[in-house]
Amino acid sequence: MPDTHFYKYDDYDRTLVSERVEQFRDQVRRRLAGELTEERFKPLRLHNGLYLQLHAYMLRIAVPYGTLSSRQLRKLADISRKYDRGYGHFTTRQNLQLNWIKLEDAPDALAALAEVDMHAMQTSGNCIRNVTADHYAGAAIDEIEDPRIWAEIVRQWSTLHPEFTFLPRKFKIAITGSPNDRAAVRVHDIGLRLWRNEQGEVGFEVIVGGGLGRTPMIGKTLREFLPKDELLAYLESTLRVYNRYGRRDNLYKARIKILVHEVGVEKMREEVEAEYAANRDGALKLPDATIEAIARQFATPVLPPRPAVSGRVEVQRLDDPDFALWLKSNVAPHRVPGYAIVTASLKPAGAPPGDASAAQMDGVADIAEAYSQAELRVSHEQNLIFPHVAVEDLLLVYRSLAVLGFAEANVGKITDIIACPGLDYCDLANARSIPVAQRISERFADLDRAHGIGELKIKISGCINACGHHHVGHIGILGVDKKGEEFYQITLGGSADENASIGDILGPAFAYDDVVDAVETVVKTYLGVRASEGETFLACYRRVGAAPFKESLYDAAH
Numbered sequence: 343m344p345d346t347h348f349y350k351y352d353d354y355d356r357t358l359v360s361e362r363v364e365q366f367r368d369q370v371r372r373r374l375a376g377e378l379t380e381e382r383f384k385p386l387r388l389h390n391g392l393y394l395q396l397h398a399y400m401l402r403i404a405v406p407y408g409t410l411s412s413r414q415l416r417k418l419a420d421i422s423r424k425y426d427r428g429y430g431h432f433t434t435r436q437n438l439q440l441n442w443i444k445l446e447d448a449p450d451a452l453a454a455l456a457e458v459d460m461h462a463m464q465t466s467g468n469c470i471r472n473v474t475a476d477h478y479a480g481a482a483i484d485e486i487e488d489p490r491i492w493a494e495i496v497r498q499w500s501t502l503h504p505e506f507t508f509l510p511r512k513f514k515i516a517i518t519g520s521p522n523d524r525a526a527v528r529v530h531d532i533g534l535r536l537w538r539n540e541q542g543e544v545g546f547e548v549i550v551g552g553g554l555g556r557t558p559m560i561g562k563t564l565r566e567f568l569p570k571d572e573l574l575a576y577l578e579s580t581l582r583v584y585n586r587y588g589r590r591d592n593l594y595k596a597r598i599k600i601l602v603h604e605v606g607v608e609k610m611r612e613e614v615e616a617e618y619a620a621n622r623d624g625a626l627k628l629p630d631a632t633i634e635a636i637a638r639q640f641a642t643p644v645l646p647p648r649p650a651v652s653g654r655v656e657v658q659r660l661d662d663p664d665f666a667l668w669l670k671s672n673v674a675p676h677r678v679p680g681y682a683i684v685t686a687s688l689k690p691a692g693a694p695p696g697d698a699s700a701a702q703m704d705g706v707a708d709i710a711e712a713y714s715q716a717e718l719r720v721s722h723e724q725n726l727i728f729p730h731v732a733v734e735d736l737l738l739v740y741r742s743l744a745v746l747g748f749a750e751a752n753v754g755k756i757t758d759i760i761a762c763p764g765l766d767y768c769d770l771a772n773a774r775s776i777p778v779a780q781r782i783s784e785r786f787a788d789l790d791r792a793h794g795i796g797e798l799k800i801k802i803s804g805c806i807n808a809c810g811h812h813h814v815g816h817i818g819i820l821g822v823d824k825k826g827e828e829f830y831q832i833t834l835g836g837s838a839d840e841n842a843s844i845g846d847i848l849g850p851a852f853a854y855d856d857v858v859d860a861v862e863t864v865v866k867t868y869l870g871v872r873a874s875e876g877e878t879f880l881a882c883y884r885r886v887g888a889a890p891f892k893e894s895l896y897d898a899a900h
Contacts, residue, residue, distance in 0.1 A: 347480070347643045347717065348409045349494045349636065351459040358502070359456045362463060366390045367449035374446060389469065389507070391462025392448055396769040401426075401443040401451060402465040407475035407493035407517070408436035408720040412707035415718060417458040419703035425451045429699040432688060434760060434811055435514070436474050436720040437465055441767050463501060468509045470500040470581075474516045476524045477721035480642055481683050481729040483675045487536050487544055489519035491637045492573060495628070499574050506581050510588030511596035513581070514553075516722075526722060526838035528552050528561045529814055531598045532580065534573075545569050548576060550610065551602030554808035558844045559599045562607040564614060571633065572618075575626040579617035583610070643715045645730060648680030652734035667751035667789050668740055676729075682736060684714070684728040685721070686743050687750040687758065691787035694776045695761045696724030705746040713739050723760055723799075725753065755792040756800060756865070757783040760811055764804030764821060765828075771804035773821025773828035773854070778802055781858045786865075795865060798879045801836075814838040816880050817864060818845045819857065830857040834864065834891055835883045846888050849896055860895060867894040 351359075369386045372378045378386075387393075391402040403418065410418075418438055422430050425447040426440040433439055443451060455461055465472055473496050475489040476482065496515060500506065506513070518525040519536040527533025533549035546568040552561030568576055587605070589595040602610050659666045674683040686706060689695050698706070706726055710718050713735045714728035721727055726748070731739055743749035752758045759782060762768070764775030779802055786792055801815030812818035818833035829851035836845030852860045871890050872882045883891075 347639070347641055347715070348411075348490060349406075349639050355459065356456070359459075359461045359463075362390070362461065363449060363452045363456055366452060370445060370449050385467065387448075388467040389464060390448075390452065391465035392443070392445075393466060395441065395767050396765070397767065398441065399443045399445055399448065400767070401440045401448060401462060402433070403438045403440070403455060403460060403462050404465050404472045405436050405438060405460075405720050406497050407473055407479065407490045408477050408722070409479070409490060410718040410720060411458075412710040412716040412718065414458045414460055415703050415707045415710070417454060417460070419700040419707070421451050421454050422703070423700045424454075429697055430703070431694070431763065432696045432698065432720050432724050432726070434722045434724065434809065435465075435472050436477070436722055437472055438720075439763075441763070466512075468511055468513075469507055470503065470509075470513045470515065473497050473500070474514075474525055474722055476518050476520055477719040477727050478524060478674065478683055478729065479519065479719070480640060481676050481681075482520050482524075483677045484520045484522055485677065486521075486538055487519045488637075488640050489517040489525070489534075489536060491633070491640050492534065492536070492570070493517050494636055494640075495574065495633070496577065499577070499626075506585065509581070509585055510590050511593070511598075513584075513598070515577075521840065523838075523840040523842075524721075526811075526814070526842070528840075528842035529554055529558075529811075529838055530561065532577065533561050537567075539567055543569075546573060548580075550580060551599040551607070552842075553597055553599040554811060554813045555597070556594055556806050557597075557600065557603075558808065558813040559603065560842050560844065561599075562602060562610075564607065564611050571628040571630070572622050574628060575622045575624065576614070576618050578626055579621055580614050582617050583613045587613075642678070643717075643730060645678050645681055645715075645732075648732040648734055650679050650733060652736070655733065655736050658737050664751060664789065665737070665740055667793055668749060669736065671751050671753045671755060671793070672749075673736060678730075680733055682731050682733055684731045684736070684739055685753045686726040686728065686746075686748040687752055688725050688748060689752060689758050689783065690747045690750045691757060691783045692780050693747070693783070695759050695779050698726075702746050702748065705742070706748070709739060709742045712742075723758065725758070751789050752792055754797050754799065756786045756795050756798045757792055759783060759800045759802060760815070761802040762804050762809035764802075768804060768809075770807060771821065772823040773804050773830065775802045775804040775810055775821060778819060778821075778830065778854070778857055782861055785858050785862065794875075795869070796875075796878055798865070800861070811838065812836075813844050814842065815845060816883070817861060819861075822851055824851070828854045830854070830860075832857075832860060832864070832895070834888060835880065837880055848888060848892055863895050864891055867891050
């Protein structure tokens with residue numbers, strides 16, 4: 343198996359994780375024995391990724407910055423077989439959730455994770471959550487610098503940070519190293535964008551106060567350009583200001599976005615810069631040797647020279663329309679000639695978005711070992727990525743994925759839907775998300791039709807907490823409760839990329855039985871008003887506005 347090219351745990355990491363497992367094992371023992379009440383146990387289990395959901399416990403496993411080895415994926419498959427129901431759900435924080443874990447099995451599951459340098463720490467609770475990054479990291483042709491280097495530095499700094507273990511509310515950080523934002527940095531508590539200034543220096547734009555949920559907001563730029571070696575000092579300063587002033591008296595006003603909104607970005611900047619000035623040259627200033635040591639672990643693997651064009655791939659492209667569509671939507675250019683980035687769609691028609699069985703995980707691991715340097719990425723759009731595939735192997739990868747059911751040629755299309763678990767699992771939800779996603783994917787299952795519609799991102803949440811990111815969907819769908827019945831509110835025009843925007847609510851919500859027809863009406867309206875076949879849904883909506891969609895939707899509905 344090829345050596346992986348990402349961060350490898352050292353003795354310190356392994357000791358920390360193993361001690362944490364044993365600590366939690368004792369906490370679970372005490373809970374089962376009745377020595378700990380649920381009230382006292384709750385914060386302990388949450389900081390180890392264990393939720394109590396609608397029907398059972400759920401274990402959320404951290405996949406830092408979305409990077410996995412095939413060995414780790416095999417272990418996740420094994421854990422899902424032994425301790426759950428043989429499948430897992432990949433999430434918008436690039437994590438994996440097991441929805442049917444038993445409390446008494448949770449410590450053994452965490453111990454198994456530790457065997458492959460994984461854990462579930464800080465995947466819940468009012469702390470700094472799993473740091474996310476561009477799923478094309480280390481391979482993207484437009485990349486300025488690999489964001490995973492910095493995500494790993496942030497992970498090490500933030501893990502069990504004593505000052506930030508009990509923040510006013512959960513805290514999420516995302517990092518992109520490309521001008522084309524694939525990490526949704528503008529809708530995070532802190533978003534970091536690597537860019538090169540006029541002097542040729544690479545540093546960070548620091549974006550603060552983004553977020554979705556009950557009060558969706560696009561983040562504000564706090565620092566236009568931050569030297570890379572001062573990143574931790576600036577993050578610590580920002581978190582200290584938030585910890586000092588963030589609301590603790592009101593759950594709905596506790597996020598940093600509310601603080602930025604209430605005091606204004608200028609005041610927030612003033613407070614952070616004052617804290618930063620006192621700390622920038624202290625212990626948190628990163629030595630070059632530290633940065634270089636971590637960066638070396640993320641070096642692009644040595645990829646043997648391969649032809650940029652493959653005869654058999656080109657022949658199959660001409661002979662097989664489905665393969666041609668897959669090449670168009672699921673394959674992206676790689677920074678090394680002769681290679682490509684491949685997305686395995688976890689959205690086959692009619693399936694729950696983001697789910698993978700243990701057998702499918704094993705199959706994906708096989709493909710990664712054979713064709714992608716044993717490396718994988720989890721995207722925040724709930725798909726899996728092979729970052730280093732030779733162009734001449736694309737047909738073999740496609741056929742292998744087809745066997746698993748993951749070769750749907752729909753990445754970025756209308757059936758590549760993000761959806762939260764909704765009322766099927768979550769006790770916070772008002773409505774189901776998964777069945778709506780399944781019905782939409784079945785309605786638009788014809789790939790020629792989906793490609794004719796073009797880029798169109800649907801995102802579905804079962805409640806206002808917006809775990810399905812509906813606010814930034816080109817079409818967003820929010821489940822609401824109306825006197826015990828499920829209804830769905832539609833928003834249009836949202837986006838999570840470098841030109842991020844919050845979608846506009848169109849009007850009254852639609853009943854469960856009517857919501858898929860409403861999506862169909864939106865799509866038909868778009869096709870009728872777009873300026874050309876090349877005009878995307880988002881570009882069209884931003885040009886024509888909500889009026890034609892409101893007219894067709896509500897005339898059709900009433």
